[in-house]
Structure formats: structure tokens, C-alpha cells
Amino acid sequence: MASALLSVSRFLPLQNRELGGFIRNFRSPYLGEVIGSKSFVRRAVRRRVHGDCFVVASVLGQKVKNRETVIPDPDYRIASVLLGLSGGLIYTNNLLPAAPVGLLGLLLLVQTSRVRFVFDNEALEVKVGEQLQESGENVFVGGKNRWKYSTFVNWELWWPNFPILVYFKETQTRPEGQVHFFPVIFNGKQLYDVMVERAGPSKTSGPK
Template sequence: MESALLSSSRFLSSQNRELGGLLRNFQSSFHGKLIFNRSFVGRDISIRRGSTGILASAVGKKVKKETVIPDPDYRIPIVLLGFAGGLVYTNNLLPAAPVGLLGLLLLVQTTRVRFVFDNEALEVKVGEQLEESGENVFVGGKNRWKYSTFVNWELWWPNFPVLVYFKETQTKPEGQVHFFPVIFDGKQLYDVMVERAGPSKTSGPKES
């Protein structure tokens, strides 16, 4: 009986030594430690260092971003038209005319102009079919600017955004400034600008 027990203990110790050697060889092949998570739901095996190349190849793949078009926002033209109506009511017809015309212009533009943020650039398009807006009437060139050329951008008065400003080096090497009235959803516009062009230096809706 004792000889049987002794022989079985030798057999088990021999198996343990072989198993330990296999584990050591397996660990050395990955140049690191094996960490086992023994939870019943998710049994993950994390391999330090050895998995770096695999992770890098997965992270390094270029993922195409979806096209984002912020929703139209009619608050600015409505405020301007309301202000013009107030001026007319108080017999201030002279200032009411330009304010009312600006409100009407922005109202029309809100229904037709769209900022389209694709994978690599911001482009101004018009109409339901998102047609090209042609050349910029002020500085020339296509109304499409790559995010990589943005120097800075600002969203002014974030609680009630009125103007969006950005400076890019695509039109001019020394930088070209653009101003647009915010006739789009200000929060959506800010979020996609941060995502695609990087964070603004000073402006933007504050997190609550």
C-alpha cells in the first residue's frame, strides 16, 4: 500500500514539474506574465508585451467616420424678425428695415444651407439634395476645407450661439478667416467640430 502511494505521489509530482515547465515555456514565448481572470462570466487572458503588436495592428486601422449634418436652428432669424417687428411697432422704421431683411435672409438660408462634415473635411452645401455651393464669393475657392488645415475655431456665445469662426490654411498659406451665422443646432455643431477639428481654445457649450 505504501509503495503504491509513494509511486502515485512521484507520478503527480512529475506531472506538476512537466506542467510547470510547459507554463514557463509558454510564458517565455510571450516575454511576459499570464494574468487569469477567474470570473465565471468572462474569462479573459491578458498577455503583456506579446499582445502589443496585435493591438497596434487593430488600433492602427483607419476607421471611416460617418457624415454628420447638424440640424437647422431657426432661433436667430426668429429673434431678428421679432426685433424688427418691435421696432416697427414703436415707429422705428429706419432700423427695422435692415434688421428685418437680415432676419428674412437668415430664415431662407436656414432652410437651404447645410454644414456637411464628412470623413476629412467640412463642406457647405445647399438644398435637400445637398448640392455643391460653388465658389466662395468673398475669398474664392470651393466651400470645402480639410480639418487638417484648421488653425483655430470658435463658437461665440455658446449659450445662444450666434457666430462660428474658423481659420484655415487651405485657402491661403498665411491663414484665411471665415465667419458663419449659427443657423444650425449649436450643440451638434460644437460636438462635431471638437471631434473632427480638435477642441476650441476658448468657446463651446459648458458641460453641466
């Protein structure tokens, strides 16, 4: 032990020192002592030589924020309104407009039951089914239906009191910007809140 202390004393001055950075090859029975909290971790090595205490290193690091995954609940209001409107048109013998309105209502009814917006820690992704399977490539512009929040240029929710469409523009698909429109087949309040949190504020007001 005495020889080890003498060996160390050749390289370290006999006074207290603090060095930021990683602890280099330094053998000590106290190596790896950790003093931590939720916001940082402090690694310190103390060595007592001839009554003097050495603080060799202190390493600080910030805790990375990890946001929970949010999946807005499905909302069947738009599909119900369209199917009701179609039924009213059929009742009044307006069969020609009733057909496309009814088909659109049926389509949205099916999509509401199967399509999900998944907001994870870094991106919005469109998934399908209860098992949240991948939706494949976008049929209109190509590429995966997953867009990082950092690439969002702008977004809007029409209309906040009864949301019909959500729009957003991102630069991940195309550097000049790519626009996307989706019917709001999810809980409008949940959708708005998570979009504000992850993509920044919109010009529209929040749903009442």
C-alpha cells in the same frame, strides 16, 4: 508532389522562419490563409516539409478609421429673434432700423432652410438644399467651400449659450491663413461637438 517538395527544400532551410513583408511568388495549397480581427489582418503560409512547419510570411496592417458624416440640424432662433425685433421696431414706429433688421432676419430664415454644414470623414463642406448640392465657389475669397480639418488653425463659437457666430481660420485657401465667419443657423450643441471632434478643442466652452 515529391518533386515539388524537393524543389522547395532547395530554397528554404529546414527550420521555422518568419519573414515580414509581402509573400513572394511561392506556390502552396495553403497560400492566402487569412487570420484576422477588427484591428489587423494576418496572412500566413504554412508548408510542411519532412515534418517541419514553415511560417513563410506574416503581414500586418492597421484598420483605417472611418468617421461618419455629420450634418447639424437647422436652427431658426437667430432668424426668429431678428424678425421679432423688426416687428417690435415697426410697432414703436422705428421704421428706419426695422427695415435692415427685418431684411437680415428674412435672409437668415431662407439660409437656415437651405444651407447645410456637412462634416465628412476629412473635411467640412458647405452644401445647399435637401439634395446637398455643391455651393459653388466662395464669393468672398474664391475656391470651393470645402476645407480639410488638418488645415484648421483655430476656431471659436460665439457665444456658447446662444451661439451667434462660428469662426475658423484655415491654411488651405491661403498659406498665411484665411478667416471665415458664418452665422450659427444650425444646432449649436451639435456644431460644437463635431468641431471639437474633427478640428480639435476651442478656447470657448461648450454650449449649455
